[in-house]
Amino acid sequence: AILVCSAADGPMPQTREHILLSRQVGVPKIVVFLNKCDMVDDEELLELVEMEVRELLDQYEFPGDDTPVVMGSALKAIEGEEQYVEKIVELVQAMDDYIPAPERDTEKPFILPIEDVFSISGRGTVVTGRIERGVINVGDEVEVVGIRPTQKTTVTGVEMFRKLLDRGEAGDNVGILVRGLKRDDVERGQVLCKPGSIKPHTKFEAEVYVLSKEEGGRHTPFFKGYRPQFYFRTTDITGAVGLPEGVEMVMPGDNVKMTITLINPIAMDEGLRFA
Structure with a gap:
């Protein structure tokens, strides 16, 4: 996760809440971005804010001393100021170096919690979400489970970032085209899964x-x-x-x-x- 904190204001109550929430949901690593550094002229004040954030991370069992802290300004980066654009690059590099790549659970039965449902004219109904585990292929039979009576359907298409794919796997955010279901037959909160794998x-x-x-x-x-x-x-x-x-x-x-x-x-x- 990226924890954004204002260098001008220092850690606020919501900063503590964000760190606590990260701990509770199992976020393994945090990278800190101290924003609005262009508004702070005092170098010692920046160091003080950094120290406060590291101490706060320690309180919630994150390694404060080891956590990367990048100081920059999102606004100035958007405006194209080179020194702040470089800080965004530094932030991305810190994420690549410090945050481990998530392990994709592709061996267990397929399941996708449905986030949204919509219709595409001439093609049918699409459900979207992030594949929690397993692998899905075009042509696979699946079930829609939860909230309503269980329904069976067949996957006729998998799409990710506007590209058509033959398959999707755990960790992918996808749109899945399903056969024979109308937009109103499916809703957010149900899951798409391998038949019989979940009740x-x-x-x-x-x-x-x-x-x-x-x-x-x-x-x-x-x-x-x-x-x-x-x-x-x-x-x-x-x-x-x-x-x-x-x-x-x-x-x-x-x-x-x-x-x-x-x-x-x-x-x-x-x-x-x-x-």
């Missing part, structure tokens, strides 16, 4: 950590029957919380095992993360 569920058990107030979470406890929104992949859905026998309430900062009953089925398998 829809409305009830499941989960290990949950409840964020504290300081972490941007709840200020008050909740009780059995609490009905929040649960976020799965590309959708959110209401669910009712059931607590273990003998547990009456859950406090911010608690770890708890709970049973959740959703109002609509979601495609899920063991180990799926949610928020």
Whole structure:
């Protein structure tokens, strides 16, 4: 991830929230870009802001001392000032050098969480999203799972960055053309997957950590029957919380095992993360 922080203002409350969120969702490495350096004349002030950001990274278990920090100005780079254009190049180079290439999980069954659906005149329905795992080829049979009854279809085209492909694999952001489905038959929050590889569920058990107030979470406890929104992949859905026998309430900062009953089925398998 790239953490952008104003050199003129220093780390703000949202800077802390962005670092915390990066830790919670499993971002492995962060590169820092100190923006608006053209507005700061004092070299010592820049060094102070850099030190504050590194200390903040350390607080959330990122290696502050080892994290690359690039100082520049996005505005001046856009305006074409050479010294700031070079800083953008330096930022990209830092990303290449410091952030590891993600491992593509191509061995497991194909699954694509659907982000959007639209129709192309004369061609049919296209679903878009990032392939979470596996490989998809033109001609493969797939299922649309979750929220509604499961539907079968066939892939008739794969497109990425306006280029037609024969296949897509884990990590690719693609548009997939599907046969025999209308625009209204599919919606964001469903998944496209290998037939039989994943099932829809409305009830499941989960290990949950409840964020504290300081972490941007709840200020008050909740009780059995609490009905929040649960976020799965590309959708959110209401669910009712059931607590273990003998547990009456859950406090911010608690770890708890709970049973959740959703109002609509979601495609899920063991180990799926949610928020």
